[in-house]
Amino acid sequence: MRLFSALSALLLAAATSLAFDPSAYENTHIQRTYELGGAATNVQTVYTVRALKVGPGGYELVLDSPEEGVQGGTDYWEVVQGGKVWDSLTVQSRSDGKKTVTIPLEPAPTGGPLTFTLSQVLVHHSHPLPASIGQDDEQFLMFENNQTMVESLYSTRKETIKYRSPSKKIISHSPAPEKYITVGANPSKKSGGTLTLGPYTSVPPTVALSRGGVLTRAPGVEVEPIRIHYPYEEPVKTIEKLVRLAEVSHWGDNLNVEDHIRLVNTGAHLKGQFSRIQYQMARFRPTFPAQIIRNIIYPLPAHSHSPYYYDIIGNISTSNFRPSHPTRGGPALLELRPRYPILGGWMDEFTVGWDMRLGDWLRSVKGHAAQKVLRVPFMTALPGVVVDEAELVITLPEGARDVNVTVPFPVDTIEHSTHKTYLDSIGRPRITIKKRRCVEKHEQDVYFQKVFTAGVATAVMFAAFALAKRLDVRISKAPQVAVVVG
Template sequence: MRFLHALPAALLAAAAAALAFDPSAYENTQVQRTYELGGAATSVQTVYTVRALKENPGDYELVLASPENDVAGGSDYWEVVQGRKVWESLTVQSRSDGQKTVTIPLDTTATGGPITFTLSQILVHQSYPLPASIGQDDEQFLMFESNATMVESLYSTKKETIKYRSPSKKIISHSPAPEKYVQVGGNASKKSGGTLTLGPYTSVPRTVSLSGAGSLVREPGFNMSAIRIHYPYEEPVKTIEKLTRLAEVSHWGDNLNVEDHIRLVNTGAHLKGQFSRIQYQMARFRPTFPAQIIRNIIYPLPPNSHSAYYYDVIGNISTSNFRPSHPTRGGPALLELRPRYPILGGWMDEFVVGWDMKLGDWLKSVKGHAEHKVLRVPFMTALPGVVVDEAELVITLPEGARNVNVTVPFPVDTIEQETHKTYLDSIGRPRITIKKRMCVEKHEQDVYVTYTYPFRAQFQKVFTVGIATATFFAALALAKRVDVRISKVPQQLQVVG
């Protein structure tokens, strides 16, 4: 008993969950997984058809990753969909080894009835260029690599199929597929154009189990082989190493200013040799331009954005085109950017994009409580297929805002609150900083900030400016009345002769 009391509470909870888990309560009648291979991001969809084998089987435990996977990288976005509805508020079990499982409350009123749901994931940086260096006009190839071939599950599976789809409709080569659970006379893999199909596999036992400590362990006797797929990629591999979004609220100006500081890197195949400007200009007149070169960027902005600007470390860049929202149909605004130089593999560019928006479109007052404000700010701007390694959102509220609360629609690394002082501030402005690693398109969601902004706070800046101006003129008037001369010049006596 002394030993049990000495155990951490989390370890006791994990052990209790492992003892309560019943791997024979469910069976996967069919599992279909599809990989959409890409550049920095790979989309994965897994369709589960599940059948309960017992009455009152309890919750279904869904495995998100393989025990061999690196927890620090890999997938950071997932969602479970049943029909057209996204499952909200699912319980995520963080295992002692860092791996995660998701508890899904399935509706199993009728034992034996099939239940279908879909797990959508986005894997980041699972592909790398091979060869690592190519010529300026050469074709680019990527290698997708994963530590797990088959779908990880805590339950047995009757039939399982895995597909890999190349974006260029072509697969150069792939590693051998496992053959243990393939039907007699069947093929373990089949390649057709840009699609590689593994299986179908039948009567697959569970691949992992829960240990007494609550961690995921490989099931004895089950060997998971790795998979490697070599395929062409005819687009630049864009990665934003650092994205810092600054959002500043102005009640007096009825304006929300947003400014993005971006460090963009082409993480595709590096350039072999020297860059040739002549060769680059000549390629513009050929039917196929080298796809691995970043020439321009289409940056979508929220609807009704205006006063957009774009500059880098040298200064303002005029090679851009801003397309505002349609006056009647609305829709997003577009900012077409063209860097000062083409960004080849291994090259980077740092620039700033900013714009203004009407505050009334993003800030609302609680009905019946005009002082209570609800502000929504987009966490980031998503670019198709682009992974953001480090994202940071900094929201600066007006001076006098109080009782600040933040609601984020997804897990983040840190949320910090501080006071920021700038010119003509008396007590400073509340500032919120939100940080998250490994962000993808799906993280383009709104962050909600609630705060109290009293009516008198609207005049705090006016009072500060008035007091500062009055103090300045009073000091100036006082300075004029002070005699700062070192000594007085004596008057000369006139002699009358």
């Protein structure tokens, strides 16, 4: 079976490379913008393309550079055209990572240009420099990417690249490529926190597809990396491990969600010893050291209730819960304050849990009352926070069978198992979904479609309850007996 799958992938890649025509399209203008941040970097690329032939076929869009491996490429991407997100775009290149996708563009009737946008998220492309700072020192990050130009299989008339610093300031940057720049023009321009490269003109294809469907560097194209040094006035938050446990209770009409979190400050490490006095004094200054994690705003789904928060020591009372509005709804907010400030290189492990009404997340399939569809949020997104390893474990009621799982994005593994407790007879179905390198965009719902039938233990319980109702277990007085003495 594995051999057949590998052979099918190879044949598909070969057919794609043979059918691909680099002269079918032309990029009239490409504009890429990098929003520099902490652990995550958001990238938006606007493509304006024009078909050069009748019936050009799909547009092959490049996601990664040939030099980038699976761990160094794009961690999230989506294509939007005319306000519509393209779904079910198939990766047409290598099977060991996202390389190119085919967009079924429909050329304009007049032969005019078409515009679409590629949104990407890069993970851990910035690191602290210097690596260690004092408790009150300013924090700086260095963004690094191994390719400056936008990768494309087609020629490009005009191309512009922008980098935006979150602090409106850029300390330094590496030299911009001068190739394809008009003679005498400046290849880069810095204005406040924005660095603009280009415009580059008459750029040939930077990559090519081999006969085996593998993305390769185009002949004559040299890779030039880019490095940008900028201040970052926020903590660099990374969740090394997130385990979300979700359990369905039909009896209580409840969906309980519990997150086990290992949070690490991956910013500049603390140089020297931590001073509690220095930390308390900083609270009275106009600017507090931004690289220190003091609190966490944890958004919960609408109408969440009964939240709890504890760490390995026990319950923590320094938290504030703001429930959803009773009529307007909206998310609930749980503000958490760790036991100690989390400085660079420090970590904290804690658990957050809450309950939700099951009726808001479970519905019956129309025309099939026994079939249910349950949706569960895969994770809770924190702004700018990267989750290195995420795991969703959902436990369904006993008797659920034929469970189909629908995940709106690729995941690493989906495992099915059985979880048995002291009240179960055959055990409850449990599904475990794992994914590495998650970002805010992965805060989406996972759907579980199942056929629900009452388990043996449930049937026995109902029978016992019915029998108990028919028994008279009241304590009554003994009947009096009259004794006649003759």
